[in-house]
């Protein structure tokens with residue numbers, strides 16, 4: 001059966017016509033799904049019983065079951081959701097002073113093979129649909145009785161490897177009749193699938209693009225991230241420049257610092273040379289070591305030196321606060337778990 005949250009408003013109007021219903025029914029359904037966040041068609045009380053029955057026959061409302069919920073000392077919460085086909089995914093809720101931020105997964109597993117990331121150890125199963133991506137936000141808002149104000153595509157999976165569903169999900173998250181979260185409060189993070197960066201630039205969405213850079217030369221980056229063998233740094237940065245040109249949006253570069261790997265002053269110098277003059281920001285992440293991984297965290301002292309060097313040389317850099325590491329909810333620690 002079709003998941004009713006997989007449709008854009010236009011598509012749902014089309015569906016209503018096929019069911020011989022008036023298109024405005026789609027708007028009512030949207031209201032119930034995304035403002036009221038109901039879990040059943042029976043709760044859509046301004047629809048006739050006959051229409052509710054028709055909807056039940058044709059669609060499901062994908063309601064995730066919470067398999068596990070863990071809470072960190074810092075208030076971060078990690079959910080393990082049953083996505084209703086025997087698979088499970090993780091989603092993380094973080095609280096900042098400006099509101100709640102959610103880190104969503106876009107795929108069940110990941111194909112990219114980054115050496116430092118826990119999602120790598122599990123093989124790829126499938127893409128999440130737009131509705132399945134959205135449902136993570138709705139399920140957490142319902143569970144905590146909160147309104148989420150920021151969405152980051154930094155959970156399991158490579159968002160640009162599931163391009164169509166991710167773009168559709170972003171539009172639904174952003175739509176005034178959808179979840180109505182401002183595009184500037186939505187970030188998409190990519191390991192660097194160059195053709196899709198050009199494509200995203202054309203979508204006319206004001207979301208933030210984050211690039212997982214992590215190294216400043218191809219030899220080192222290819223060792224950490226196999227995708228670099230297909231799309232090397234020069235091509236990646238050229239795509240980023242085109243993205244900035246097209247969207248006028250600042251790009252955020254993620255750089256996870258691993259001891260004695262990419263945390264030397266020389267690396268900081270190379271990073272300045274690469275990013276000089278670009279409308280960008282560097283997010284430094286102390287790398288989170290994973291089981292059997294080759295990388296360990298840089299010292300705080302090194303991380304601060306690295307940040308200061310960038311800032312003194314014209315590149316705006318901040319150190320990302322580590323949240324949820326005690327419940328394996330920090331960057332790169334998410335995995336698909338079997339039920």
Ligand code: SAH
Pocket residue numbers: 112114116117118153154155156157158159189190191192210211212254256285286287288289290331332333
């Ligand atoms: N596939 C996308 C999004 C998921 S990862 C991407 O690669 O961008 C979200 C961020 O966490 C990425 O910047 C990723 O490189 C980073 N990350 C992965 N493993 C990490 C680890 N062990 N420590 C710190 N950051 C990590």
